Amino acid sequence: MTTETVNLPIIDLSSSDSISSAASIRQACIECGFFYLVNHGVEEELFAEVFDQSSNFFSLPLEDKLKLDRKHHSGHSGYTPLFSENLDFASSSKGDSKESYYVGNLYDPTQSHLNKWPSEDILPSLRPTMESYYRKVLSAGKRLSSLIALALNLDEDFFDKVGALNKPRGFLRLLHYPGELGSTDEEIYGASAHSDYGMVTLLASNGVPGLQVCRDKSKQPRVWEDVLHIDGAFIVNIGDMLERWTNCLFRSTLHRVMPAGRERYSVAFFMDPNEDCVVECLASCCSEESPPRFPPVRSGDYLEERFRLTNAI
Numbered sequence: 001m002t003t004e005t006v007n008l009p010i011i012d013l014s015s016s017d018s019i020s021s022a023a024s025i026r027q028a029c030i031e032c033g034f035f036y037l038v039n040h041g042v043e044e045e046l047f048a049e050v051f052d053q054s055s056n057f058f059s060l061p062l063e064d065k066l067k068l069d070r071k072h073h074s075g076h077s078g079y080t081p082l083f084s085e086n087l088d089f090a091s092s093s094k095g096d097s098k099e100s101y102y103v104g105n106l107y108d109p110t111q112s113h114l115n116k117w118p119s120e121d122i123l124p125s126l127r128p129t130m131e132s133y134y135r136k137v138l139s140a141g142k143r144l145s146s147l148i149a150l151a152l153n154l155d156e157d158f159f160d161k162v163g164a165l166n167k168p169r170g171f172l173r174l175l176h177y178p179g180e181l182g183s184t185d186e187e188i189y190g191a192s193a194h195s196d197y198g199m200v201t202l203l204a205s206n207g208v209p210g211l212q213v214c215r216d217k218s219k220q221p222r223v224w225e226d227v228l229h230i231d232g233a234f235i236v237n238i239g240d241m242l243e244r245w246t247n248c249l250f251r252s253t254l255h256r257v258m259p260a261g262r263e264r265y266s267v268a269f270f271m272d273p274n275e276d277c278v279v280e281c282l283a284s285c286c287s288e289e290s291p292p293r294f295p296p297v298r299s300g301d302y303l304e305e306r307f308r309l310t311n312a313i
């Protein structure tokens, strides 16, 4: 069976017509929860540098990477080895065929010690490159959040006012999917079906295909559509916390990565609300026919629980 390609709008972050951008975002988030973002301020050279550094990192000997194992560190930073994660509780697969490396807390000098970096002697440019990328992608994410607020008919500084974006909780996740397909009967995923936990995710990749979305999770069997790569564009998707905020008006869509037989690198930036921000269904997204489906929740508590469930496997 051939897979169809999903048609996603392209949002221009530099456009002066924020009303029309907000309208496109609203439609995209209601229909699919995914869209492309261009003119976001992250230069091509910086993307190239990020993917170079990512490739250098994953080429380190396994024992060096395991010294940074996320399991042994607080703060959710560090390395996750191949097959260590299964995002889809319903799947019996042996774990995802990917390795990853998380860095976070870069906004806050009092938290940044929680990051685990390889020694500067072996990878001197990894840290400055990721710090610079983090700053730029966070700035794009904050500008995008004003458009998202407008898309919800809220003031553009809504997410600032509710304390979401003053020291947001942002994680960069470098991902590496090895190219080999292996020969087993078991179904192997690069990343198994999941939705993201937070507010929005800004994803960049080296262009090797594999990302797919399932726009209707209630339909069986599931229908998966390919998300094509566009050079220089972020693929943006809504996370579960924004779905809660909007009482399911905006969709946190299931997605996965299928192995393509070629090495895929991607970098996800998860922009999540400050941990003390309370995420509560917006009045404008609720009505008598559509009462709030979720109780208010402190962002930090919600995320900790989601991390705990993923790592419990």
Ligand SMILES: O=C(O)CCC(=O)C(=O)O
Residues within 6 Å of the ligand: 173, 175, 191, 196, 203, 205, 211, 255, 257, 266, 267, 268
């Ligand atoms: O690597 C990708 O393209 C997707 C990664 C992803 O969905 C995730 O880490 O949440």
Ligand SMILES: [Fe+2]
Residues within 6 Å of the ligand: 194, 195, 196, 255
């Ligand atoms: Fe994801």
